[in-house]
Amino acid sequence: MPLSIDDVRQARDRISPHIHCTPVMKSSQINRLLGCEIFFKADNLQKVGAFKARGACNAVFSMDSSELERGVVTHSSGNHGAALAWAAALCNAPCTVVMPENAPQAKKDAVASYGATVQFCKATMAAREASVADIIAEQGTTLVHPYDQDSIIAGQGTAALEMLQQVDSPMDILMAPVGGGGLLSGSALVVKQSSAGAITKVYGAEPEMAADAFEGFKRGERISTYVPKTIADGLRGTLGVRNFALISEHVDDIFLTSEARIIESMKLIWSRLKMVVEPSAAVPLAVMMDHADVFKDKRVAIILSGGNLDLEQLPW
């Protein structure tokens, strides 16, 4: 059975006792500045400070007791690791997180604070996957992939599902940042399979310096090797297989934006919405600033993906 909106609905029922239904925020000043109406789904206020709590919670609560007893493992630049550590702790399941050495300190600390075992590796996808494979071979733990897994995609889709209920009237566009593609593929599934006309188009937003999803989408072929150099540390993963398939089918377009614009967007969100978001979460608004004509007079739903970063190392 291919993944469907029903899986997302089941995920919502499964995780809703544990996660926040995060608020939708607006800023009349940002709307005036960009000439459109934006609805920000504040998943920076989610458990563990990122939407990743949704997928991790769904994955862990879908496992049986013997699997939980052996524990879970993942690789993550940070937010998924923290989310899995948090979700595993809810079920008293052991958890190991493989993290790239260059992950932000705040994210390393968060993973450890939820009681997971942290293991560092080089900052490449190959190194991450090799470390995880070793751990699975040694310990018989279950991999909970950060994005390329049905239960994760269904969980991440619950943010868009909530948004459809929170914003009454139809919207023109939903936009999510794309790294590994869990959030974007889950969101696209929800939008395209929900009752007609609630949201018309789904766009991905990606940094120019991590443009593997954009290039693969345009080419019709997933790019699996890419060395990202973006400040948006949450978007440094390359698009997963399941994610690429869903995105190819359901996403209308992917837009790029520059590092400078991501920082500008981040400051705009901090200063106008008064909310702390990490660089990755600022990418959709940065895209809107770079492609103003596409979004003029539109009603746009944006998912603010997370709010975890080192306050001592701000990019301005």
Added chain:
Amino acid sequence: MPLSIDDVRQARDRISPHIHCTPVMKSSQINRLLGCEIFFKADNLQKVGAFKARGACNAVFSMDSSELERGVVTHSSGNHGAALAWAAALCNAPCTVVMPENAPQAKKDAVASYGATVQFCKATMAAREASVADIIAEQGTTLVHPYDQDSIIAGQGTAALEMLQQVDSPMDILMAPVGGGGLLSGSALVVKQSSAGAITKVYGAEPEMAADAFEGFKRGERISTYVPKTIADGLRGTLGVRNFALISEHVDDIFLTSEARIIESMKLIWSRLKMVVEPSAAVPLAVMMDHADVFKDKRVAIILSGGNLDLEQLPW
């Protein structure tokens, strides 16, 4: 007639079409860290980014049309100025704001962006008041004082009034930062005149480097000359006459905290609540960190007073 909770209720009815009923936020991590339960009233998400929108809106909407036509004037380190400019614009009333030269750039910009005339003066209370007196003499405008005025105090009290409705069960303590005393006096009035037992005690929170309210409260005599040097720019004013009287009558205690603790508290709010607050708003939580024994196991309501600051000039 002395000011009463009925004035605050009338203020709420008058301003509620124009202001936000701001959310109450919690953080299980902050609660664990401090060993108590804290309810943060997020008035950093209020119009103009501060609770000051409440008082200014109440003051302006209490004026008659001929007064509004002549316009309003005030002196302010920033948030009250922006709030008055915003409220005056709602009524098409001219507005002049006298600001100290050392106010944060973000606050200067905000006042100008709402269409008010900005006039700079030296950073002393005497200089502020002299400039305002000149403008009133020349233009026949009405002073809307930043704190020492009944309509302002009643307006600021609406934050505590909302909180009493938003948090169901009884709380032990409500704490607000104290500068000129508008927020603290209005809050104290509400708590002490509301139905018995909803909140037991009201505390003020003040920086050691701006301890005029603390010293006057302990001495039983208002201190009118004081040179504050705190990072909490919103708390640099000295306590008003009406504010001192209400605080002496209704506030249970005032606690001090250090500059370093204010910065630590600010970072804790940014990193855990994912909300941008200015230094003044972090003072109550800083007090809790400094006086942990007073707050142990208590249910504490804190008003996050504002979120306006220069992101380029963070104190860490």
